[in-house]
Amino acid sequence: MKRVTGIGGIFFKCKDPDKIKEWYKTHLGLNTDPYGAKFEWRQEADSTKKGYTLWTPFSDKTKYFEPSPQDFMINYRVENLEALVEELKKEGVTILDKIETYDYGKFVHILDVEGNKIELWEAKDE
Template sequence: MARVTGVGGIFLRARDPKTLSAWYAKHLGLTLSEYGGATLLWTDEVPATTGMTIWSLFPEDTPYFGKGNEKGQQQAMVNYRVDNLDELLAQLAAENIPIDPHREDSDYGRFAWITDPEGNRIELWQPLLAVEKKEEPPA
């Protein structure tokens, strides 16, 4: 049976694509190609072979994407993998980027949320390396 094998792209609606693309390049380091988008290669992951992409559905009334799901509200949220969450958040704070004060730490990484200039909530994820994961004490 044919099946999906990964995420091939992320596409967002924008009132001003040129300005929003420049914002993502400046504040999140997405290097734009001549076609106007960014190409994120799995070979860019450090350390190698640690990359993954998650695809998931949420209930229509989820608060996870921000305020409710009223008409005109955000219908999707992008999770960007980052190499140093604390450093990136400090950079974004210095640029007055809206940052949600809530943080989450889990067995698979650390999470924070920001908002782009068009009001899209963005999830930032710093995965934990195997050596950073909390090990269970011996029984």
């Protein structure tokens, strides 16, 4: 079973997310929106299918990364979230919440061996 298939997003804390988004837009050309920036790409196995990776600044006051004390969180794309979560449970990995389903995919959060929060995402790509 494949586990991680790619990077789904890079999330980080900052003092002023709007200012950061504007700076990256002005100086590095990121096409930002209220959520950050979306980098579209074509899937290797089927180039007719699109995928994307997110770049998202969060307020330094966010609690979204807890219980991790880090100022960042990485979102990894996976193929079969339910099966992967079952395997991770057997391996003793800390699962922080239940799988949530949205129109753009399924999510769950886990902790790595150093307590970094990780977001796993089974995307619904175009």
